Amino acid sequence: LAKTTQPISMDSYEGQEVNITCSHNNIATNDYITWYQQFPSQGPRFIIQGYKTKVTNEVASLFIPADRKSSTLSLPRVSLSDTAVYYCLVGERTSGTYKYIFGTGTRLKVLA
Amino acid sequence: GAVVSQHPSRVICKSGTSVKIECRSLDFQATTMFWYRQFPKQSLMLMATSNEGSKATYEQGVEKDKFLINHASLTLSTLTVTSAHPEDSSFYICSAPGEDLLHEQFFGPGTRLTVL
Numbered sequence: 343l344a345k346t347t348q349p350i351s352m353d354s355y356e357g358q359e360v361n362i363t364c365s366h367n368n369i370a371t372n373d374y375i376t377w378y379q380q381f382p383s384q385g386p387r388f389i390i391q392g393y394k395t396k397v398t399n400e401v402a403s404l405f406i407p408a409d410r411k412s413s414t415l416s417l418p419r420v421s422l423s424d425t426a427v428y429y430c431l432v433g434e435r436t437s438g439t440y441k442y443i444f445g446t447g448t449r450l451k452v453l454a
Numbered sequence: 455g456a457v458v459s460q461h462p463s464r465v466i467c468k469s470g471t472s473v474k475i476e477c478r479s480l481d482f483q484a485t486t487m488f489w490y491r492q493f494p495k496q497s498l499m500l501m502a503t504s505n506e507g508s509k510a511t512y513e514q515g516v517e518k519d520k521f522l523i524n525h526a527s528l529t530l531s532t533l534t535v536t537s538a539h540p541e542d543s544s545f546y547i548c549s550a551p552g553e554d555l556l557h558e559q560f561f562g563p564g565t566r567l568t569v570l
Binding site for chain 1: 497549560562563564
């Protein structure tokens with residue numbers, strides 16, 4: 343059972359800001375929230391990671407409220423090349439191993 | 455950032471044969487690696503955790519005799535699909551956790567397996 347819930351798909355237009363929200367109600371105290379991007383026939387690519395509040399890097403921002411039960415990935419001014427599947431991941435520690443269980447991901451389609 | 459490679463990137467084999475897929479951490483050591491499979495238009499499904507120097511840990515429903523995993527060194531894990539059948543055709547992806555404390559994982563580029 344996936345630990346995260348995201349919208350299945352989203353459409354946007356070039357130049358717009360896209361916000362993808364992820365729900366992770368059962369996040370553990372030590373868990374980080376990580377977002378990955380995946381293009382067809384490629385491995386997932388790291389976008390951003392955070393623990394609480396706001397994190398920003400050169401490609402995205404991640405907003406995490408105080409209760410950490412959700413997070414929002416913000417992509418500023420998307421382009422056609424941002425069309426991909428975006429996964430929100432929360433690690434799962436079991437028997438000393440920290441692993442990821444993927445949810446459905448959000449299929450973002452950027453339109454011209 | 456750290457790089458994970460996979461070989462081959464694409465393989466086609468006949469039904470009944472075995473196929474080996476390699477996963478390497480190129481510039482860091484990985485005592486643990488993970489293997490996923492992904493069907494078209496679906497999410498990644500974790501198959502197993504590969505542990506250097508010990509047996510792999512398989513997720514529920516994954517046949518360990520079907521998908522043999524060997525983690526022979528700190529930079530190499532292999533997945534062997536034994537007696538492959540057309541339903542094993544899929545995209546196989548490995549990952550390895552980074553060496554820092556942020557729980558980031560580095561994914562390989564994937565291997566497309568087609569069983570005829």
